[in-house]
Ligand SMILES: Nc1ncnc2c1ncn2[C@@H]1O[C@H](COP(=O)(O)OP(=O)(O)OP(=O)(O)O)[C@@H](O)[C@H]1O
Ligand code: SF4
């Protein structure tokens with residue numbers, strides 16, 4: 001199979017995966033307890049108004065009509081109105097989605113930068129104290145749920161040392177307003193970002209570190225490493241350009257899985273640090289039966305994961321000349 | 327002129343139960359342009375000896391004693407960076423057994439050749455280095471455009487040629503070829519060997535050719551050193567080793583390989599297994615398997631004895647050459663149960679299992 | 685399908701037998717592995733605490749074993765509100781005056797329950813999916829692997845939150861949510877392992893003598909991939925416990941089964957996170973220690989089972 005065919009085939013798979021994911025969402029959210037009008041009844045809605053509302057939402061239609069309508073709406077990016085905020089879901093969710101991406105993106109980038117370097121060195125200095133200590137520290141980080149790491153950091157840096165703000169994204173002003181630069185471009189923002197991002201970095205560091213270490217150990221046993229040393233190339237070149245470069249391949253695949261973990265993890269981290277992102281919003285929405293918001297959040301998180309899996313597969317092909325496209 | 331002079335070299339590996347004496351008191355010198363073969367069973371220490379020369383040893387290895395002088399420079403005393411810059415690849419390069427694994431899979435072969443050229447030669451441009459890689463390919467019988475191919479795109483034989491191109495890219499004075507053709511099929515083997523010889527002649531490089539295969543060394547080497555249990559037990563010019571060896575082990579090795587000129591020859595293998603290299607103790611290391619072992623063989627380690635023209639043998643009975651050669655040609659000799667120390671019940675008796683020696 | 689003389693149950697029994705033999709021989713690997721030993725010891729301590737957390741009556745022996753927990757974890761006002769640690773309450777009390785130590789001890793049981801049940805089911809499903817997928821190949825493989833891919837596209841926590849919101853927040857539903865996601869990695873790894881075994885001579889010879897599919901799959905191939913299953917089970921225990929803790933922390937835990945994660949959720953809702961360190965740290969440290977112990981064990985197994993294989997998730 002040629003490269004082009006592979007990409008096309010992988011793309012078709014992507015579409016099937018998305019379709020399956022859409023359907024899963026549809027099924028899950030139609031099963032939600034309490035119908036979406038129950039919130040309005042509290043507001044003193046008359047039965048007639050309620051009927052009308054249900055008709056507005058299309059809930060009186062047969063299920064397949066609802067399904068088709070649902071797919072159409074998703075594809076046009078229309079998630080309906082929030083039951084709580086009474087605003088279009090898109091308006092509510094997009095800005096929070098950005099906040100989440102900024103937070104978790106930062107966390108992942110740091111997790112990978114540190115993890116890859118740390119893991120490569122652990123492999124290079126195998127059987128050293130550095131390696132043994134590194135493994136213990138890494139496993140400790142990996143054994144801690146996000147909220148636990150967050151709480152420890154909060155206790156130390158906020159409650160005890162008082163170095164960082166405890167929650168939110170900005171000290172003053174609305175958390176959601178302003179342009180991109182106004183929102184993310186200040187020192188104040190960075191101070192707020194530090195602890196939650198660090199939390200994510202610590203938790204997601206373990207996988208790349210351990211994987212990098214073990215692939216390094218394999219790669220270092222390969223004949224070509226010996227040849228590169230025999231070539232007289234400096235240790236740095238052998239370590240980074242050859243050993244680490246080869247070891248990084250499996251990490252590409254895992255990066256996609258890590259994104260999945262991070263998307264889920266954002267729910268927890270944002271709750272701990274009160275970060276105005278999509279994860280926290282989702283918890284709030286589920287607790288308040290605000291289905292449109294919950295569904296949009298879930299939809300976006302899943303889409304990011306599915307897309308990342310796709311990108312990772314393509315990146316792998318690009319990075320490893322040996323891949324056979326099957 | 328002597329290019330490489332190894333004297334009393336001892337390279338040991340640290341293991342759980344003591345030191346593995348993989349190279350134990352070895353002396354060997356090599357002239358410019360000369361090809362020396364190292365033959366011996368698996369585990370006899372051939373690779374260790376070769377790698378000691380460029381100090382390309384694993385972490386648990388140590389050169390405990392002896393000297394390796396290359397062109398007057400004492401290698402054991404160089405710092406790592408001197409070693410890298412002055413000797414590795416520019417003076418001494420190597421060809422591994424499996425070329426496919428010798429290249430980094432994620433770069434093209436050309437990129438790897440260019441990298442090593444440019445690292446060792448300041449001021450060579452990428453284009454020049456690439457041009458050199460292409461012309462090397464041409465000389466070695468590979469389409470020059472294939473420098474842009476990745477290692478996995480080469481066949482086994484082609485990859486081995488590409489590896490030779492890499493090894494010769496800096497015209498080194500010495501090439502360490504560790505079983506360069508074992509992984510290939512017979513027809514290709516011969517062609518690769520011819521190519522290596524041709525290029526070596528052109529560049530006047532010396533070579534150490536490691537192999538299990540007597541026929542390979544006899545065709546390609548000027549001199550042959552037979553390695554057993556971490557020691558060179560016999561060394562002479564190729565002709566002498568093939569036609570007139572004196573050491574019982576060499577005689578046994580010779581029996582185990584088909585002679586192209588003699589169709590009726592019966593293949594006989596040496597019974598028993600290679601010696602334990604951890605604390606081997608005194609005495610001849612071949613004694614447990616040697617049909618000619620005497621009392622003295624078990625007690626005293628034989629010293630190298632010279633028989634003219636650089637023919638040196640480590641055997642107490644090397645003087646009885648006619649007896650040894652006649653008896654060693656007989657199958658019964660190697661089946662005999664007398665092998666093993668007669669008066670020592672604890673000694674491992676070599677089994678007469680007929681197994682090839684690798 | 686010609687299963688020959690052996691019923692699937694027989695194969696299952698012999699498979700389990702093989703597994704136990706395997707574990708017995710492989711326990712030796714813990715010798716000389718410090719981390720693995722620490723893991724085993726820690727896990728053992730948690731097991732004992734979990735089993736004897738509350739008073740247990742064995743009826744036919746007419747015997748009551750006293751529980752380790754000094755108080756009923758749910759009982760209010762056994763002490764004052766938010767008392768810091770003292771001799772009477774070594775880990776202090778909650779905002780309702782409940783005994784923290786007793787809660788931590790009782791939480792061990794929930795953790796053990798979730799960890800073992802979820803891991804067992806996830807690995808059971810994953811192993812079977814991987815085995816069937818690789819063995820039959822073709823469209824079966826295609827379908828099963830697409831499903832696996834899709835599950836890889838579902839982020840765990842959001843999914844679990846929605847599912848628990850739909851089905852109700854009981855421990856069973858939490859375990860179901862965990863299992864529905866957790867089987868995926870086992871399935872992938874077992875599949876690739878089985879693919880390589882399928883080519884081996886022993887499978888061909890089994891086919892040659894006319895062994896049926898079930899027999900070949902469960903009698904011949906499964907025992908060879910079982911070590912990997914055990915390894916994944918160890919990791920799955922860790923992930924399941926983390927997952928349950930996170931869900932409970934978010935407030936989706938089972939209100940009738942107080943777990944460590946839920947304790948921390950309670951600290952949050954009581955607004956006591958700043959002051960009541962004695963209430964926050966014990967459950968958090970327990971989660972970390974417990975998961976670490978199974979990861980240490982998993983690591984030891986990993987080095988033996990297959991050094992080439994790396995755990996990914
Ligand atoms: N890293 C090591 N640690 C301990 N012992 C080693 C190590 N490498 C090699 N040895 C031992 O040293 C001895 C010599 O090994 P060496 O690889 O030099 O043999 P060889 O003649 O090249 O064998 P082969 O023909 O199989 O390549 C063997 O007994 C081997 O087991
Ligand atoms: S010294 Fe003795 S044992 Fe050793 S090879 Fe010669 S005859 Fe055989």
Ligand SMILES: [Mg+2]
Nearest residue numbers: 372373374504
């Ligand atoms: Mg060798």
